[in-house]
Amino acid sequence: MAQRRSRASAPRRVTFVKRHPKLVRSLLLATVFLAAAALGTAYAGWALVCRGGGCPAVSVLDDYTPRQTSKLYAADGRFISELGLERRTLVGIKEIPAVVRGAFVITEDRRFYSHAGVDFLGLAGAVKDRLLGDRLRGASTITQQLARNVFPERISRERSLVRKLREAKVARQIEDRYGKEKILELYLNQISLGNGAFGVETASQRYFGKSVRDLNIAEAATLAALPKGPERYNPRRYPERAIQRRNTVIELMRRNAVISNADASLAKAYPLRLAPRAEAGDVAPYYVEWVRQQLDAHFGRRLYEQGLKVYTTIDLDMQSAAERALEGQLKAIEGGKYGKYPHVTFERYSAGREGGEAGGANTPYLQGAFVAMEPRTGAVRAMVGG
Template sequence: MSATLTRRPAFTRAALLLLLAAGSLGAQPPQASTGEPWRIVPLTQSTVVYARDGAMLGEIGRQVRTSVSLRTIPRYVPNAFIAVEDKRFYQHNGVDVVGIAGALKDAVTGDVRGASTITQLLVGNMHPDAIDRRDRSPARKLREQKAALEMERHYNKEQILEAFLNTLDFGHGWFGIDAAARHYFGHPAAQLTLAEAASLASMPKSPVLYDPSRHPDRNRERRNTVLALMAEQGMITRAQADAAMAEPLRTAPNGGMAATAPWVLDVVRIQAERAGVPVREGGYRIVTTIDPKLQQAAVDALAEQTAAIEKRPGYRHATYAQAKAKNTSAGARETSYLQGAVVAIEPSTGEVRALVGGRDYEDSPFDRAIDAQRQPGSSFKPIVYAAAVAAGLPPNAPVGDTAIAVPLPNGQLYRPENSDDSYLGIIPLREALARSRNPVAVQLWTQLGPDSVIALARRMGIRSPIAPYPSSAIGASVVQPLDFVTAYATFANLGVAVEPRFVTKVEDRAGKVVWAPASPPPQLALDPRVAFIVRDMMRDVVDRGTATSVRKWLPARVPIAGKTGTTNDNADVWFVGVTPDLVMGAWLGFDKPKTITAGAVGGTLAAPVVAQALGRWYAGREPATWSPPAGLVTMELDRQTGLPADAATPPERRYTEYFIDGTQPGAQKFDAWSIFRHPGAR
């Protein structure tokens, strides 16, 4: 009697331990009712977003999941989970009595383990409102077993196994075997290898502890245990198990995404929802215009350049690493460290090939490329120069880089100065743009009239208000980076303006196209000859002006024009570059504007971002070429004087200039300043 009384509490404790020991697989907090706990209910799906080449960029939805049929995946995939989770899955009726007995026996010796079946795990994962697996009480375990028995009476094993695989939580917000395969191994579940299947089957015990990307050694060890169990249970041969064990564990970089593009996902989600497509409900397929190679190149270039700036001697602001260590801005709109944005578009179509809205989406999801309004500085000047050339001023026209004072409506005088605190005197218009002389741009603005320049900016696609003040000539009025970079496409397209475009099409589960945004018709914003001339003038900015740093990363075989921009207080720095294939711009600054460093300029801070990204994209790729439009006249000039070259002009000063026919030297006498007496000028 005493022996019996002594042993009974031990079995009672073991039974209680068994009842408490439910697998932690996919435990979720209670939620709204999912119905009777024995029912297999439809699972939340995600919308998958693809790059233009079909590579995955990410997923949109409350849960990242794409349910797949058991018939579409190799048999060893579900077998791996059966081997480690429920080897008698096909023998029991939802509750494994043999497993319970074994667990009770083991508990007596202190080896506590669970005895939940796949069916029980499915019940808990699919109906967390009714079967909360965080609840360790015997009552919860009994409810789970009852529901599992009922589930097996209504569904066959294949239906249960399929639902189980599609319900599993694999960490990182990735649910179901297909999402896990895509994000951990870079391909769908249908393409999983035996070793990869065993790696995923290792995770139910703890998605965190056995995460193959974060803890490869731990996952590999458990993967091999799963493979051994599969061989022991006759699911695979010993040779197959040994071969799979010998395979290295390789996970896909970047969570299986072709490029880091979280800001792109936000943009396409918003655009699709505005078009009436409920992409957050899941089940859709969005094809974007993004080039994954260029997108990743832009992300990497921005990260590398901003980190390099923070390491410069004399840099006095909080760095990204310091802010991350203190967790000071997680999820915030504004950060304390240096930020940036990058945009790249294909000028002929307006299709956005890359978009980066900041340095760290998780830390600050605010999209600086779309939602920020920043001063462009001197990168606005090409629009002013285009208005001048359109009014008849040739690129060799003499202009005065001198101290000026412009009266303002309030009676004050505006005195633009150059960043180097010097003046060059009378120089050719081309030289003034290459050297970014502020007084010249302000004089052009004043003489042309603000309305003409602002109207051109509008036609080119800049939607932000531009103040009719002379300081706007050198970029004092704020712009949206996406709009501003897109406006430069007008120079690439010989005067044709385009609108930025992100989405090619959206398909539903059946592959039916539910939304394909139409491209707006192109609009001629500028005379093709003017666009070509100004673009050619901007080539000098790179070749011998304020953006010569570009050639450190971009080879000479790639033609590029562009313009740097820096605000007076060195708070915003820009570079927008134009090649025959792309228009790409970068902005750097702080969310709360302040001086980056003394002497910060776009040519040394922002231009390297664009140059590095383009250099990586053009590696192994031949650029297109530029050809002048009809109606242009060429002439060899002296770069120093802007006059026709003669026998005394040395070779290094000779260059080919382009003129709209009738404005070249030797044509009908042309007064360069006659444009300021144009009927539309002030």
Template sequence: MRRRFRTSNLSPKWGRILIKLKKKPKTYLIAGLIGLVTIGFIGYFIYVISGLPPLTQLEHYEPKLVTKIFSADSVLIKELYTQRREYIPYNQIPEYLKQAVLVTEDKKFWKHWGVDVRRLFKAALVDLIHMAKLEGASTITQQLARELYPSKLSREKTFTRKIREVITAVQIERTYAKSEILEMYLNSYYFGHGTYGIKSAADFYFNKDVKDLTLEECALLAALLKSPGGYSPIRRPQRALKRRNLVLALMFKNGVISRQQFETATNTPIVLGSGGHRETKKNIAPYFTEYIRQQLEDVFGKNLYTGGFTIYTTLDSRVQAAAEKAVQEFLPRLQKQVRKHILSK
């Protein structure tokens, strides 16, 4: 015989609870589901924040800089780096370059708090309609977050990564002033061909100091941010020209430059410097510089390649050049004499 569970067998307290459950089963079911969802949300939130860069790391920005080795007569003979970057402060960056970057990458930079909510929702809607990642919505601060913490914020297009990026961007905005964020961005970003930061990019592409860049050169460097490889003026000059002119058009549209400046700049061809060949010119006394590198690595360790040190050596580049020239001139004659001596035996 099937036994029925009777509330009379329970204590008064549990009996009342069971009666309430029988009377309002849906209410308690909903409450249970809400509880489970809440627990799941808390667990997911803990998972998200566990992947964020620590606050101490956000507060201490240490970019990887080039270590330079000079001769005794102040000639640069070697550079050591993992990323070719030289830091430049905000007040030394040309205004045209700042504006070119802002109108291209983040027009509301000075107004938002790290995230452009309207732009973010618009991009999400476009992606949802097309069922693909088509629209970019990252602010300069979000881009900086990805650049500074690649191990924490990968470039995978996932919802979790995006949340972490947004939280990190907000933390960066709370930690630094807007000018500092733009300064870090322009000193951190990759500009193609092994160059990081605006100073190294200006030197590489135009063989110029940043302060000497023209309007069209500023626009070209801003154009590279979208895709350094895709718009490389060395490998894809026509695409680079088209992208540069688009940046100039945005500058004109947003009132940064006049129509005359726009027309003059767009009709100016891209003229590159000899930056791409600088490394071969610096390759003076390779055995000596390798010896110096080994000695320095014993002292500084791997920090040698990221610390941005300036090293002066005892080598005189003029004497070294004269010695190398003498060897090059004398060596063929010596080889000829040796060959003649061997054949005469």
């Protein structure tokens, strides 16, 4: 019966073609025309997107050095703070452990070593997700991310076809000129990893208090989890969320044979141990700002871009003692130790602010300042208030 039906239906299809030859030819011609038009438009867009200097010259990466912060140190060499638009310390690709490189590649661009700047398989998957109404996945490769991070003025983050074409073309040009290891090195030194940190070395220092060379698997995965959402997965602000995302990265590393099953199990069980060091600017903020103003007047933009090392005269132990002494004295005065204090106290002012009361242009509570100087040299040893 099935054979009879198929035989019976075949003539009908042939008959339809014979009955409507013009319609069939028109449909075929229209299909070919639309396909040719789409290909022509795509080619024209690809060819013209960089016309008239629309794309940056990737040759600047030959001598490209990302902006680095200047670092301030106390009189005894202890670190105080960083000054700069982007807090970054550069590190060579050979100094970045394989587990760190693997964590970022698997998480951000698992076909990094096989594509030429644009991952068409990943792009097709992203298009499919959009058509099916699923959550849109990221389709930008590491090279594309590098392109828009290095050239933010020329490749914006707006959601447009022209921007994506420009980003893709610059990524292809980067791949044509540089090897994969060079591209990965630039990327790992350029990327924003939250908490004011740019690049894996600075992020490692700020989160874990150690160099990227000394990170274990769990810590490497924690950093690799951040590009997707530096603030959302910030381990200082959202530790539970950061651990969950970290373990997802570890599982990706296990599935792709970057690490063994045993290492993955140990890494997932590893507690989140963040360095107790204060964030930049929390140590002697008034002194840091005073020094910054003097350095800015002398060095200008170099202060924020060239990674200067500045050794100051501050004594951190004396600074801590000065802060405690001033705070204690202010509380004693407001508490009535030297007689009734008729003005608004800091505690009352803070409670009013939390309750939604508007504050004036000037703070009404008692304030103070403290400066300790070396009499013979004029060196400032401690400074509170400004």
